[in-house]
Amino acid sequence: MASQGDPRVLFVMNLVLSSIFAVGIVWGLDFVGLVGFTVWNVASLALLLMAVTYVVTR
Template sequence: MEPASQGDPRVLFAMNLVLSTAFASVVVWGLSYIDVVPFTVVNVASFALVLMAVTYVVTR
């Protein structure tokens, strides 16, 4: 039985970046809708970086 492929790390990084940014933008938009935080690029990018870091730690 062959070991499972881990995939190309560049593709995994790009997918993580796109999906984390999309999810972060939805969450920040929702929080701005209820006036918790403003919807800014900095807030979306910060939350996306946190999500990417958590995803990296969980999958390792």
């Protein structure tokens, strides 16, 4: 029987990694002129990435 881990730790890891990835993606899109680098854009993408990660891993 494998341990699933503490859900709080998994949530925080998902939040941190999704946020870092979102910053990189939005920065790159801002660099090429597609979107602006704003907190709203980064937060929205981070939430989207967290949701996708949750669905894929369940």
